[in-house]
Amino acid sequence: MSKEIEAIQDPGLPAHKLRQTDIDPKAADRAERQVAILFLLSALSTVLFIFSYFFISTETFIFIPLMGEQNAHQLFLGLGLAFSLLFIGLGAVHWAKTLMPDHEVIAHRHEFRSPDSDREDFIKVAKEGAAAAGLGRRSLIKRSMGLALGLVGLSPIFLLRDLGPTPGDELKKTSWKAGTRLVTDPGDRPIRPEDLEVGAVAQTLPELAPGKDHRTLNDIGKDAVLLIRLRPEEFNLDAERLSWTYQGIIAFSKICSHMGCAVALYEQQTKHLLCPCHQSTFDVTRAAKVIFGPAARPLPQLAITVDGEGYLVAQAPFNEPVGPSFWERSA
Amino acid sequence: MSARERIAGNVANYVDERTGAAAWMKKNLQKVFPDHWSFMLGEIALYSFIILLLSGTFLTFWFDPSMREVVYEGSYEPLNGLKMSAAYASTLDISFEVRGGLLMRQIHHWAALIFMAAIVVHLLRVYFTGAFRKPREFNWIIGIGLLTLGIVEGFLGYSLPDDLLSGTGIRIAEAIIQAIPVVGSYLAYFAFGGAFPGEVFIPRIYTVHILLLPGIFLALITVHLMLVWYQKHTQYPGPGRTEKNVVGYPLLPIYMAKAGGFFFIVFGVTALLGAVASINPIWLYGPYTPGQISAGSQPDWYMGWLDGLVRMAPPIEPVIFGYTLSLNILIPGLIIPGILFTGMALYPFIEQWITGDKREHHLLDRPRNVPNRTALGVMSLTFMLIALINGGNDIIATHFDLSINQIMWFSRIGIIVLPPIAFIVTKRICLSLQRADRELVLHGRETGRLVMMPSGEFVEVHEPISPEKAWLLTQHEQNAPLELADSDARGVRRPGLLKSKLRKRLSVAHAEQVAKPTVADLKEIEHH
Numbered sequence: 082m083s084k085e086i087e088a089i090q091d092p093g094l095p096a097h098k099l100r101q102t103d104i105d106p107k108a109a110d111r112a113e114r115q116v117a118i119l120f121l122l123s124a125l126s127t128v129l130f131i132f133s134y135f136f137i138s139t140e141t142f143i144f145i146p147l148m149g150e151q152n153a154h155q156l157f158l159g160l161g162l163a164f165s166l167l168f169i170g171l172g173a174v175h176w177a178k179t180l181m182p183d184h185e186v187i188a189h190r191h192e193f194r195s196p197d198s199d200r201e202d203f204i205k206v207a208k209e210g211a212a213a214a215g216l217g218r219r220s221l222i223k224r225s226m227g228l229a230l231g232l233v234g235l236s237p238i239f240l241l242r243d244l245g246p247t248p249g250d251e252l253k254k255t256s257w258k259a260g261t262r263l264v265t266d267p268g269d270r271p272i273r274p275e276d277l278e279v280g281a282v283a284q285t286l287p288e289l290a291p292g293k294d295h296r297t298l299n300d301i302g303k304d305a306v307l308l309i310r311l312r313p314e315e316f317n318l319d320a321e322r323l324s325w326t327y328q329g330i331i332a333f334s335k336i337c338s339h340m341g342c343a344v345a346l347y348e349q350q351t352k353h354l355l356c357p358c359h360q361s362t363f364d365v366t367r368a369a370k371v372i373f374g375p376a377a378r379p380l381p382q383l384a385i386t387v388d389g390e391g392y393l394v395a396q397a398p399f400n401e402p403v404g405p406s407f408w409e410r411s412a
Numbered sequence: 413m414s415a416r417e418r419i420a421g422n423v424a425n426y427v428d429e430r431t432g433a434a435a436w437m438k439k440n441l442q443k444v445f446p447d448h449w450s451f452m453l454g455e456i457a458l459y460s461f462i463i464l465l466l467s468g469t470f471l472t473f474w475f476d477p478s479m480r481e482v483v484y485e486g487s488y489e490p491l492n493g494l495k496m497s498a499a500y501a502s503t504l505d506i507s508f509e510v511r512g513g514l515l516m517r518q519i520h521h522w523a524a525l526i527f528m529a530a531i532v533v534h535l536l537r538v539y540f541t542g543a544f545r546k547p548r549e550f551n552w553i554i555g556i557g558l559l560t561l562g563i564v565e566g567f568l569g570y571s572l573p574d575d576l577l578s579g580t581g582i583r584i585a586e587a588i589i590q591a592i593p594v595v596g597s598y599l600a601y602f603a604f605g606g607a608f609p610g611e612v613f614i615p616r617i618y619t620v621h622i623l624l625l626p627g628i629f630l631a632l633i634t635v636h637l638m639l640v641w642y643q644k645h646t647q648y649p650g651p652g653r654t655e656k657n658v659v660g661y662p663l664l665p666i667y668m669a670k671a672g673g674f675f676f677i678v679f680g681v682t683a684l685l686g687a688v689a690s691i692n693p694i695w696l697y698g699p700y701t702p703g704q705i706s707a708g709s710q711p712d713w714y715m716g717w718l719d720g721l722v723r724m725a726p727p728i729e730p731v732i733f734g735y736t737l738s739l740n741i742l743i744p745g746l747i748i749p750g751i752l753f754t755g756m757a758l759y760p761f762i763e764q765w766i767t768g769d770k771r772e773h774h775l776l777d778r779p780r781n782v783p784n785r786t787a788l789g790v791m792s793l794t795f796m797l798i799a800l801i802n803g804g805n806d807i808i809a810t811h812f813d814l815s816i817n818q819i820m821w822f823s824r825i826g827i828i829v830l831p832p833i834a835f836i837v838t839k840r841i842c843l844s845l846q847r848a849d850r851e852l853v854l855h856g857r858e859t860g861r862l863v864m865m866p867s868g869e870f871v872e873v874h875e876p877i878s879p880e881k882a883w884l885l886t887q888h889e890q891n892a893p894l895e896l897a898d899s900d901a902r903g904v905r906r907p908g909l910l911k912s913k914l915r916k917r918l919s920v921a922h923a924e925q926v927a928k929p930t931v932a933d934l935k936e937i938e939h940h
Contacts, residue, residue, distance in 0.1 A: 088930060089853070089886045092879040094652030094659065134511055148688065152514075159515045159687020167680025173673025181666050188444040188658045190644055190774060193547050244602040251607055252597055266703060284703065299607040302583075302702035335703060340587035340722070340741065341608070342580055343705040357707045358584060359723045360806065360816055373817055375722060375740045377729030405587035406729060407597040410736040 094185065102179045112179035119172035123165045130161025253402040253410075255287075255303045257383060262288040263306065263332070263393045271392040272308070274328050282347045283308040284335065287395070303403055305335035305343065306383055308393070309365055311352065317366045325384035325396065332383040332395075333369050334403040337361060339376035341405045354380070378406070445667050446647035446660035450541075452674060453534035459678040460527035461633065467520040468622065474510050476502035477572065477618035479611040488695050496574075496699035499614045503573040503694055519686035524566050526682060528714040531559050539759075539789050541776035543646045545769075549760040551639045554632050556757045561625055561632075563714050568621040570692065570712055574614055579700025580709050583608065584722075588745045591738035609702065649775045649887045651880045658774070708806055717796050720803030721748055724823045752792070766918045768894045780849075781888045783842035784922045787835045794834040798827045839924075846926035849885040852877055853929045854937050886928045893923040 101108040133154060141153040195203070216223055262271045263285040277283060285306045286296065296304075313329040325331075333354070337344045342358035347365075353372070354363040361374030369380035381403050384396035402410055428434040445451075478498040484491050486501070487508050506513035535555060538544055544552035567585070571578045586608045590600040605612035644658050653659050661667055685691075697706060711719050721744035728739040755762075763785065764770065779786040801808065802823035809816040856874035864870055877885075896916045899905050906912060 089882050089934075090879075091654070091883050091887065092651050095880060139508070139511060154511070155514050156687055158512050159518075159683060162515070163680050163683035163687050165680075166676045166683055170673040170676030170678075170680055173669045173676065177666050177669035177673065181669060183661070183666070185659050186442075186444050186662050187652070188644070190656050190658060192772060193643070241602065245605040245610075245612075246601060248597045248601045248607075286703070298609050298700070298702055302608050305703035341583045341702070342709070343703055345705045346707060357705055357709050357806065358580065359719075360820065361727075371727055374820070375725040375727055375744075377727040377738075377740050405590055406736045406738040406741070407590045407600075408593055408595075408735050408737075409597060411731050412734045 094187070097184055100179065100183065109180060112175070116172050116176045116180070119168045119175060123168035123172065126161050126164035126168060128161075130158060130165060133157035133161055252404070252407060255399055255403055256290070256300055257287050257304065257306075257395045257398045259395060259397050260388065261395045262388065263308065263385065263395070264288045266301075266305070273391050274310075274330055274387060274393060277308060277310040277330060279310050279312055279329065280349050281310050285332075302341075303336065306332050307335045307344065307347075307354070308332050308385075309347065309352075309354075311366065315352065315366055318368055322368045322382060325382055327385050327387060327393065330385065330393065331365065331368075332385045333363075333365075333380040334383065334399065335380075336404040337376060338371075338378040338380055338403075339374070339405060344380060440641075441662070441664040443641070443663045443667075444644075444658050444660045445663065446645055446653075446658055448648055450537045451645065453530055453537055455671060455674060456678055457527055457530035457534055458633065458637070459675045460523045460530060460682070461629065462675070463523040463679055463682055464520060464527060465626065467516050467523060468626075470516045471506060471513075471520060472622060474502060474506045474513065475499070475572070475618075477615045479574065479609070479614050491695065491698065494699065497614065499572060499574040500694070500699045503575070507695060515683075515686050518689070518691050519682055521570070521691045522685040522689070523682050524569060525691075525712065525714075526678075528562050528566055528712075531555075531562055532714070535559060536789070536793075540779040540786060541646070541648075542773065542782060542785065543776055544760045545773040546760075546764070547643055547772050548639070548646070551636055551643075552760050553757050554636045554639075556753060558629065558632055558636070560753060561628060565621060565625045565629070566712055567715055568617045568625070572614060572618060572621060573692075573694045574700050575694040576697040576700050576704060576706055577694075577709060579609065579702070580705055581711055581715075582613065583702065584719075588741055591741040591745070593735075593737060593742075609700070644774070646774050646776050649778070649884060651883050653775065655772070655774050708810070710804065710807065713800070716803035717799035718745065718749060718803070720799040720801065720805070720823065721745070723805060724799075724802050724820055724827065726824075756792075763922075766894075766915065766922050767891065768919070769891070775887075778888065780842040780845040781925070782922075783839045783846075783924060786842050787838040790838040791831040791835040795827060795831045798823050798830060802827075843924070843926055846928075850926055850929050853882050853885050854933060886930075888928065890925055890928055891923060894919040 102112050103109075137154045137157055139152070139154045142150050143153045143156075145151050145156075211217065264271050264287070266284045266286045269286075269289070271288065272283065272285065285308055286301065287304050287306075289296065308330055309332075310328075310330045313326070315329075316323060316326065316331070318326070333344075335343050335345070337356045337358065339356065339359055339361050342356050344354050344356045344361075344363065346355040346357055347353075348355065352365045354365055354369065355361070356363075356374070356376070359375050361376030362372050363369040363376070363380055364372050368382050371377065371379060381399045381401050383399055385393055386396050388394045424434070476498040480498045481495050482498050482501050484494050484496055484501050484504065486492070486504055488504055491504065503517075506517055508514070538552065538555065567581065571582050571585075586600055586604065589603060590596045592599060600608070603613070603616075604610040605616075645660075647653050647658055647660070661670075698704075710716070722741065725740045725744040728743075730737050730739065777785075779789075802820065805816055805819040805823065808814060809819055856876040859873045859875050861873040862870050863873055894916060896912050896919075897906070898909060898912070
């Protein structure tokens with residue numbers, strides 16, 4: 082207790098201070114008028130809202146300093162709604178602060194813990210209930226019920242099974258086959274090596290299989306390929322990878338080996354490919370080796386050559402799965 | 413009695429005879445709420461939620477959650493004739509054909525950002541003032557649940573329009589699912605109904621976004637508010653405010669007017685933002701296709717820290733017994749967020765274990781008076797802030813002409829080095845503030861008046877502070893660390909010694925403080 086005595090004492094709640102509106106009826110009247118004006122401004126704003134809805138065409142644009150060209154319909158509709166709401170709020174708060182009684186009130190708290198007698202009674206009731214049901218004695222019921230409840234919880238898991246097919250080896254396959262032509266995206270035109278200047282980049286897809294007139298996004302999500310043309314001497318590749326290029330043209334999967342974004346930023350000076358999502362950076366001259374960022378694998382390289390008509394084609398399918406990693410990827 | 417009073421009386425009588433509500437209403441209409449600006453943060457979250465429900469319902473009337481391919485033929489010329497999903501086309505229609513549609517879309521998006529911001533700032537307020545302490549642990553956990561679900565709900569929401577930016581976000585989410593060991597590719601195939609992006613994902617997340625999660629939100633928010641109501645609000649310390657009372661204004665009329673008015677203010681400000689501040693202009697991004705992307709792809713701010721962590725992860729992806737383990741995705745995408753959010757949810761119990769304090773607390777702490785907790789909070793914030801900065805590293809690099817690699821390396825090193833520094837600095841600042849408080853109570857306020865003593869010495873005149881202020885600065889408890897013996901009376905080492913040693917060390921660190929002045933100290937000063 083000695084500490085309690087030594088402590089500085091609580092002086093108690095400070096005396097209530099009267100506001101101007103409490104002592105001066107004129108100030109109170111003024112406050113009332115201010116509140117009314119705020120509410121009226123809200124009403125006016127609703128009129129603006131309705132007017133804008135019907136009478137300002139959605140095609141009207143006006144120039145507003147700092148904001149530039151604005152759609153007048155959207156702007157005034159929004160301002161009408163905003164101020165109709167805002168002024169109601171400001172009016173209500175101003176009313177509460179100036180005119181409603183501002184005496185602080187003290188309420189008492191009670192500990193949440195129930196009195197001991199209640200707690201004992203509760204335990205007794207619970208025990209009696211459990212005993213009456215015979216849970217403790219009839220272990221056969223207890224165990225079989227546990228089994229039944231446990232199993233019934235499994236049902237939703239089964240029900241959710243048909244959400245989708247199993248992946249099988251789909252994640253490891255693309256539409257690229259030996260001899261598939263590379264076509265421009267968009268445009269679907271086959272490409273000759275001479276179409277690409279040194280330093281150029283082209284986004285390509287596999288040509289549509291005969292009889293197919295449509296690509297799904299699922300296809301594009303795996304098939305997108307980036308063509309880049311360098312001077313052949315700029316490559317720093319082993320013999321096999323070099324044989325996958327054609328006259329300085331090298332092809333990579335455009336789907337990032339990290340999280341599947343499109344690796345779309347090519348820096349001509351450094352010959353780096355950059356993924357805009359997480360900044361993984363790949364060196365084109367070294368078969369898209371990762372030189373920075375979170376990606377752990379190079380972009381898969383597509384072996385290319387030209388067919389009899391001189392169009393670029395795939396030598397073979399990708400030799401590894403494209404896109405982000407998954408558990409069975411290397412299995 | 414006026415006619416109006418008679419009607420009111422009749423209505424009240426009608427309701428009471430059927431529900432017996434009069435007693436409950438009488439008590440609760442006079443319920444006392446303490447006043448403080450920081451108590452409005454949770455209110456903002458609540459009101460934003462209501463705005464989200466209202467504006468979201470409007471959007472569902474026109475939004476077509478389908479990935480069916482359509483050809484756009486609307487009034488937005490640049491995209492005319494383009495193939496796109498019905499979801500994207502209907503979002504364009506809401507923006508350009510439906511009167512007030514763009515306004516509602518922008519209000520909905522702004523409200524979502526404000527909702528998340530309010531939740532986070534409210535959480536910080538609750539954390540730094542110790543409002544999570546007994547008996548409010550349940551509400552803390554519900555709050556963490558709401559925060560987590562809010563992040564998911566927001567992500568699903570901005571993914572619905574199926575534009576190029578949001579589709580990229582879904583692609584990343586798919587990669588995270590796919591990276592889960594053993595079952596990842598199966599889970600991804602189940603979620604997307606086959607390969608990415610498939611044709612079912614948007615309709616599925618639509619159901620989750622507009623039905624499942626809002627339902628859970630409603631339930632959790634209801635319990636959250638009922639507990640606040642039942643347990644009564646915490647209050648800041650001050651003269652006349654104790655653990656046994658709550659000082660404030662009654663619900664009727666003051667709080668109803670203030671809180672009701674505040675709802676309209678929040679709605680009004682959100683509508684103002686929706687009117688003048690463009691947000692998520694999906695027509696500029698174009699429809700989603702996996703082969704394209706826009707530079708500077710950014711998630712909404714509450715996802716930014718997660719993206720930042722993923723960006724700074726080192727490229728580790730071991731192949732173990734022929735199976736690929738994408739640690740570069742799992743660690744930043746699942747493991748670290750899992751640890752952070754679990755730790756956050758468990759914090760009230762951890763602190764209770766450290767202090768051994770099992771009493772109820774209704775008076776809030778001044779953050780400086782609990783240096784360890786405050787320092788831990790600032791440390792976590794520092795961690796999150798660096799992650800968030802790294803999430804915008806491309807934007808920062810282009811705006812400030814920096815190299816992206818430098819920012820990434822700054823983040824990689826900073827996220828390990830800076831949080832502990834933040835902890836130490838914050839703790840020192842808290843202790844210094846305590847010392848300053850002590851000085852203020854003992855020596856009074858510096859007046860800035862210099863007086864020359866007869867000896868020629870200059871001194872500054874100090875004025876004693878008010879008793880109210882003195883009370884505010886000294887009302888807090890200062891508890892000694894736990895006394896935990898390593899061995900029992902007979903000198904035998906206790907079981908679980910390691911745990912007990914850790915607890916002791918934490919307890920000592922937690923109790924570090926500058927002794928608050930007592931009356932005896934004051935008297936001693938007077939004698940000088």
